[in-house]
Amino acid sequence: MIVEKKVFELPEFRTSGGQLIKNVRIGWESYGTLNADRSNAILIAHYFSGTSHAAGRHAKEDVFPGYWDALIGPGKAIDTDRYFVFSSDTLVNLNARDPHVITTGPASINPDTGKSYGLDFPLVTIRDFAAVQKALVDYLGIRRLHAVMGPSMGGLQTLAWAAIYPDMMDRIVPVICAGEVDAWLIAWLGLWGAPIIADPAWKNGAYALDEQPLAGLKLALELVTLQANHWIWADTQFGRTFAEPGADPGNALRNYFKAQTVVSGIAAERAKISDANHLLYLVKANQTFAVGPTGTVADLEKIKARTLLLYSPEDQVFRAAKSRATAAAIAKGGAEVETAEIHGPFGHANGLFAMAPLGEKIREFLAA
Template sequence: MIRRGWPALALALGLWMGPAMAQDVLEKRVFEGGAYQTRGGATIGNLRIGYQTMGRLNAEGTNAILICHFFSGNSHAFGRLSANGPAGYWDAIIGPGKPIDTDRYFVVSADTLVNVNVPDSATVTTGPASINPDTGRPYALTFPVVSMRDFVESQKRLLDSLGVKRLAMVAGPSNGGLQSIEWAAAYPGFIERVMPVIAADIDAWMQGWLDVWEAPIRLDPNWAEGNYYGQGREAPLRGLAEAWKIVTLHARDRLWAKQYDRGVPEGQDPARRIGDRFAIERWLDDAAAARARTSDANSFLYMVRANQLFLNEYPSFAAALSGGPARWLVVSAPTDRVFLAEGVREMVETLKGTGKQVETAELAGPLGHLNGVAAMAPVGDRIRAFLAQ
């Protein structure tokens, strides 16, 4: 398959990695999971998620590593999906001879349910934009609510189908880090190591931020209570673009924004005309509009809800992880404006309080939260050592 969504995302985020080389070209596969009952008790008729792998599973099925993706990402964490396409977002640390060495490990990464990139033909997911077999029309908001635990359960079905008996590690950035933690709570005996990156507990403050992320979608008249699919209807692209604008700025740091300080695009004069734009506003508008064209508004809402339902089946974070895997490497970015340093510290203290062996590593750079997606190479040696333990 030709990968279209990730280049658009990479350009929007300023992470384009240059021309591809004809190595590590991987096949994107589709897992057909059959009927699936959600944790909320509803039934999805045909669960489908895309995935990619690198490396070989050993005879015991114990050398697998699962990589979970961030909120706006998909399974393209490593390798290339076409000879001229970009590398995956964690390609710097995953591959032959790299810190997550695919000469030793069988690495799997999968699209989540309700993936926001559903317009991209290289993303395979089941969600509100999927066709309901009972009606022949998209589910829209009749699609059942899914939680982070549902992401885990769909991935567990995939791993079972591949013959995986144990995970040497589960890891991922942001939403992927949350999935890693949810995995540790759900299947403690199945996992040896956990590496959440730029992630911490979802408390009420973060639930509120997630509501702010999605609010512009609901205010767009074209959203029409989710019923915008079909001929003659317009998708709520304006509201979706405004939602992505909030996410894009929230995921970056002041150091990144300095390049736009006092900047004004040619022909603009904000000091004289209220409708004119500053350079940072123009960049955010353009990046968000590009992202809106490659994503689905309803799926954005469902992804927000899944994040808000992080560890919702447990009375507390400590209770969820009391019996989880012992070895943890928590990777954070001190300038992260999404998962603040104090929240990461609280999570580490809680993990240690439940008897976990916790190591920490920090990411430097001007990208804030996005350092955990685009700037992982400097902690490569820490990851290699962690896997060697």
């Protein structure tokens, strides 16, 4: 599929904290056709470092398709011959410098000053991400969604949708997530952002757009990349191979293992299209995740939608026990809930790269 990037605009948006943001612009993509009664829409919410690019390619020459391309498309588990599938970039999207991403956040121009917001941009929450998506849904004239689904932070958004707008969807598929961000993950998220804050080039968030703290941002993305994967992946891919043949890391400080240089290279490429302040805002949004109106796990019991919760036992971000507890809390409220495990070598990222074996289960769940 060749995908067209579209823009949704709101003259103003008031955050859950009561702050006003003017001229909100977010990018969105869709796959398939909305039917006459607008009843076949499936919303896909993206993960922490993801974008609205869930499937297809922006151009034929693109090397990689969207992250769930194995699931979304004609005849696939999320069948675009049957469903209208759409996804939007969140506020404060990490990839603010990617030409295919349209987002509003600290790197955006404040219409009141003509300069980028920096840390003057209001803090936002997962609930705010869902609220902007709700505005897009209303704009499209969709009264009820066939399903809401997404991995990781997309799963948090899915749970927020189901708790805040319980009568607006038939089904949800939260993937590699849980109903709360616990103390362990709060601390890890803080470490994700710490290298940026420690970089003198950060300048308390007041860096020029062409002088962002790349050293801190790159190191932050190394931490994100490593934690989102698994030692099975690292051991299988690299073992103890030297980065340079014959350059034994035991002989010099600047001799490295291949595992180090690959993770560093991935982070360096991602840093080119990312924004440091946006990463910090995403960290805060995830740390403060509140699933519903009261901001407690009890809000999971407000969910009415049929639920298929997919989790990975190898996940090092959202522990499997937390995912299972989330499913139990939703079921306690009376909703129909089933779970399934995602297995693979990628840990948390199994929810992106090891989903194909779950395709038939997802197809059946959406069709039931």
